[in-house]
Amino acid sequence: MKEDAVAGDPLKANLWTDADVYISTNLSATLPADADTPFGVDWDLVGLLDGDDGFPESRDEDTDDKYAWGGLLTKTSRNHFKLTKSFTALEDNDVTFSLLWPGSSATQIKVPRPAKVMVAFETREGDKVRRLITANYAEVTLDGDHGENETDIESMSFTATIFPTGDGVLFNRQITPTLTALDVSPATKTLAVGAIGALVATATYSDLSTAIVTASASWVSSNLTKATVENGYVTAVATGSATITATYGGFSDTCAVTVS
Structure with missing residues (x-):
């Protein structure tokens, strides 16, 4: 039920x-x-x-x-x-x-x-x-x-x-406009082992304005053995995949990272 x-x-x-x-x-x-x-x-x-x-x-x-x-x-x-x-x-x-x-x-x-x-x-x-x-x-x-x-x-x-x-x-x-959504771009990213790629977190507010909040967001990786993340910069560690999540103001969004 x-x-x-x-x-x-x-x-x-x-x-x-x-x-x-x-x-x-x-x-x-x-x-x-x-x-x-x-x-x-x-x-x-x-x-x-x-x-x-x-x-x-x-x-x-x-x-x-x-x-x-x-x-x-x-x-x-x-x-x-x-x-x-x-x-x-x-x-x-x-x-x-x-x-x-x-x-x-x-x-x-x-x-x-x-x-x-x-x-x-x-x-x-x-x-x-x-x-x-x-x-x-x-x-x-x-x-x-x-x-x-x-x-x-x-x-x-x-x-x-x-x-x-x-x-x-x-x-x-x-x-004061209130936060209504958070978007991480790109939604998917492929990196070679050892490479570093940048993600961007964009906040959307109730007045339809937007702001880049990459530096202010909290970033985590679902699999640190494959990819790590700091301030939106993803480092490819080993072949495999990881989900990178950004959180800001109670909203979250993800990027699926593939390391090849």
Whole structure:
């Protein structure tokens, strides 16, 4: 009886171990070119965040169901969509002060009137980065109470109301491409005893980009008496055959080597 394989891909499960929020008062702020590019001078870091609170997201929308005779649902109208994302800041700095008391100064506290700002939410896991950057702007307000005491770290929970562009875009999304395949070339190779041949390992990513990862991959030979391998270079030892395997980022591929 054949046992069913476990469904799913654990490599696609995310556990974000670090995060940041960036704010820009310049609604025309330059966006990073990609997820690997740092934020520029237009952006300010909120600082330490409460990881347990994370980035809760709330969606609100008015719906109106339309029924035909007999009680059959035929249509649903949708309007007044609203999206909010929240975060809890643990630092009392210039950025959090400007969000807590917009329009105030170092010497005067004014009735808060939320300003239009750009907001970027960034989460990280190892080398993997995911960003959501407001396509239009947001208004950030205090969510709940704020105060100081002697037993808890001072914190400020903020809610960012996200305003979409005219064609409904809420965020620009940037994410580090993930590895989807590894290819070793050539797939077969014939060498004379004593000869050295080169193999190439190419990684393919989710954005269809590729990269040569020969030097970074791990290489092994199935039969060291026939052929050895180091950094993609195969040395023919004795007549026979061996399978050369490259492994990188959880993916593997092989080359069948014949020594004659």
